[in-house]
Amino acid sequence: MKPTQLETHPKGSRARILLSSVFGPYAQDDKFGSRAINPMELYHNQVTRAQGSFSLRMFHRSWGIMMIQENISAPCSVLDFPTREAFARELTTNHYDIVGISGIIVNVGKVREMCRMVRELSPDSTIVVGGHVAAIPGVETMIDADHIVRGEGISWMRRYLGEDESAPIRHPNIVSGLRTRIMGMLLPERKGGTAATIIPSVGCPMGCNFCTTSAFFGGKGKFVNFYETGDELFEVMCRIEAELKVHSFFVMDENFLLHRTRAMRLLELMKQAGKSWELSVFASANAIRKYTMLELVELGVSWVWMGLESPRSSYSKLQGNNVGQLTRELREHGIRVQGSTIIGLEHHTPDNIAEEIESAIAYQTDFHQFMLYTPVPGTPLYQEMSDQGRMLPDVDFADVHGQFKFNFRHAAISREDSKRFLDWAFWRDFERNGPSLYRMCQTILLGWRRYKNHPDARVRERFAREVKKLSSAYNAALWVMEREFKKVNRTVSERIHKLRREVQKESPVIARLTAASLGPILLWSTRREENRLAKGRTYEPPTFLERRNWVVATETP
Numbered sequence: 001m002k003p004t005q006l007e008t009h010p011k012g013s014r015a016r017i018l019l020s021s022v023f024g025p026y027a028q029d030d031k032f033g034s035r036a037i038n039p040m041e042l043y044h045n046q047v048t049r050a051q052g053s054f055s056l057r058m059f060h061r062s063w064g065i066m067m068i069q070e071n072i073s074a075p076c077s078v079l080d081f082p083t084r085e086a087f088a089r090e091l092t093t094n095h096y097d098i099v100g101i102s103g104i105i106v107n108v109g110k111v112r113e114m115c116r117m118v119r120e121l122s123p124d125s126t127i128v129v130g131g132h133v134a135a136i137p138g139v140e141t142m143i144d145a146d147h148i149v150r151g152e153g154i155s156w157m158r159r160y161l162g163e164d165e166s167a168p169i170r171h172p173n174i175v176s177g178l179r180t181r182i183m184g185m186l187l188p189e190r191k192g193g194t195a196a197t198i199i200p201s202v203g204c205p206m207g208c209n210f211c212t213t214s215a216f217f218g219g220k221g222k223f224v225n226f227y228e229t230g231d232e233l234f235e236v237m238c239r240i241e242a243e244l245k246v247h248s249f250f251v252m253d254e255n256f257l258l259h260r261t262r263a264m265r266l267l268e269l270m271k272q273a274g275k276s277w278e279l280s281v282f283a284s285a286n287a288i289r290k291y292t293m294l295e296l297v298e299l300g301v302s303w304v305w306m307g308l309e310s311p312r313s314s315y316s317k318l319q320g321n322n323v324g325q326l327t328r329e330l331r332e333h334g335i336r337v338q339g340s341t342i343i344g345l346e347h348h349t350p351d352n353i354a355e356e357i358e359s360a361i362a363y364q365t366d367f368h369q370f371m372l373y374t375p376v377p378g379t380p381l382y383q384e385m386s387d388q389g390r391m392l393p394d395v396d397f398a399d400v401h402g403q404f405k406f407n408f409r410h411a412a413i414s415r416e417d418s419k420r421f422l423d424w425a426f427w428r429d430f431e432r433n434g435p436s437l438y439r440m441c442q443t444i445l446l447g448w449r450r451y452k453n454h455p456d457a458r459v460r461e462r463f464a465r466e467v468k469k470l471s472s473a474y475n476a477a478l479w480v481m482e483r484e485f486k487k488v489n490r491t492v493s494e495r496i497h498k499l500r501r502e503v504q505k506e507s508p509v510i511a512r513l514t515a516a517s518l519g520p521i522l523l524w525s526t527r528r529e530e531n532r533l534a535k536g537r538t539y540e541p542p543t544f545l546e547r548r549n550w551v552v553a554t555e556t557p
């Protein structure tokens with residue numbers, strides 16, 4: 001390791017840089033730390049994983065390295081989701097002065113292997129490792145890197161290249177998801193069909209004790225804003241709207257609504273310009289409560305990811321909030337809710353855990369993530385558990401992702417039982433509430449009925465867009481879900497039937513026609529998918545290689 005005082009790279013902005021995510025395949029067990037239960041898929045990994053062919057499957061690019069690439073003037077390649085062979089090929093077919101590797105804690109084995117490969121195949125390269133993997137105490141002794149970067153990476157890389165680290169942040173055009181698949185159908189990827197990702201900031205000032213993103217970017221009271229004002233954000237969104245032809249944004253900010261001044265200014269500008277945008281946001285209950293439902297609807301909030309930690313826990317983000325009522329209200333206003341529940345909080349015991357899970361499920365959120373309470377290196381919780389001698393010594397970092405078993409000694413629940421309770425929570429939510437796609441359809445209908453005659457044309461337009469999908473493709477999906485869910489829970493199947501009838505009232509001809517024409521095809525693909533999944537089919541993201549400032553590099557050796 002080099003001394004902590006950072007020296008600028010001798011070539012400065014002329015240095016050639018490779019930024020890579022860790023290698024796949026991911027959804028399999030291997031010696032580098034891939035795990036079959038930890039695929040590179042957000043929903044199937046931790047939200048809809050028990051929903052069989054109804055699980056929402058999609059991939060997301062590695063946005064951290066895309067952001068860094070966009071904000072440096074050095075010639076830079078981004079290699080996303082490589083195989084080991086593709087990484088080796090890139091190292092040997094091009095000469096790189098700097099190789100940056102991005103990983104999170106579960107990936108430490110892969111980061112180690114990639115550092116080894118760089119030393120062997122490109123020995124003159126400087127190795128820089130960033131992302132959450134850097135939070136592991138003593139990581140310097142686990143991997144052979146020259147620099148290990150903790151926290152925000154754009155400013156670090158700019159500093160290392162001798163560039164202006166406080167220059168405005170340029171936002172890359174990011175299509176939020178790719179290769180989306182549901183009920184055995186791969187959705188077509190047409191321009192503008194998928195939301196764009198916007199990253200206004202990293203970190204969260206709430207500082208919940210288990211939260212790794214908050215801790216990594218400074219902890220309680222701290223975060224890094226890329227765009228301070230609503231004006232800056234609006235400008236970025238307008239540009240991306242025009243370039244990607246989108247009107248829907250996935251706002252990747254741990255607690256977007258917490259920054260009310262910025263959000264309200266954004267709303268003002270959206271109104272002035274007549275923007276009928278849809279925003280998917282992460283927000284804590286206390287932040288959501290800073291807004292009226294109408295403000296949220298006008299701002300285009302159509303999907304909220306919200307922690308539902310047990311009412312008996314002491315997290316300040318929940319203080320004074322009746323989360324059940326809030327969830328109901330949001331859905332009644334057409335806002336899809338993705339709840340997040342932690343299994344294995346300090347007060348959980350084998351006697352009360354089922355009841356706690358049942359009450360979380362009773363909120364009837366559209367989507368529900370369950371995660372094990374997990375002390376992750378770098379967080380206050382990890383420190384506390386280490387101080388108390390409660391961390392289990394032999395747990396592989398590849399298994400510390402909250403979807404397997406406890407990595408610490410819980411006061412009342414065993415490691416084996418932690419997995420049983422977690423798996424049961426996913427199953428029970430599916431069995432009692434039905435597929436998330438069906439719940440989403442319910443929320444869309446509620447929103448449409450409430451706002452279809454709203455005086456603001458932007459709001460009407462947004463709900464009209466949503467209901468169009470509901471009465472066509474989604475209605476065909478409802479037809480299939482109603483049939484297939486009889487095997488799981490007849491009562492839910494009847495509820496789906498009722499919803500379908502309601503949808504048909506809104507759009508009698510189209511809804512009937514699509515159910516009759518598309519329904520049987522979807523039924524066939526759903527059953528085919530069930531068979532494939534039963535035989536162990538998994539999905540992997542494609543590899544991306546993107547170069548920036550590359551021509552300049554070849555002209556100025």
Ligand code: B12
Nearest residue numbers: 040042061062063064100102104105130131132152153401
């Ligand atoms: C999108 C996402 C994913 C995507 C995959 C993205 C990908 N292509 O790898 C999906 C959904 C598939 C995913 C999966 C998982 N994820 Co995830 N994911 C995220 C999420 C929501 C956003 C990441 C992001 O883009 N952030 C915005 C960018 C700008 O920030 P950033 O990536 O941290 O990058 C900055 C710095 O870290 C740094 N940096 C990053 N890379 C590099 C490289 C270099 C060279 C340098 C210098 C700097 C640097 O600079 C960047 C700019 O400041 C984060 C939460 C969050 N808010 O960050 C969780 C998060 C990263 N995921 C996490 C986890 C645990 C997982 C899973 C294990 C799932 C699970 N069970 O929870 C799996 C693992 C998958 C696998 N097999 O590897 C944790 C990581 C915890 C940890 N301490 O390691 C996070 C922090 C969520 C959380 N709070 O628990 N994830």
Ligand code: SF4
Nearest residue numbers: 204206207208211214
């Ligand atoms: S409110 Fe959410 S994002 Fe913020 S610190 Fe707590 S868990 Fe993390």
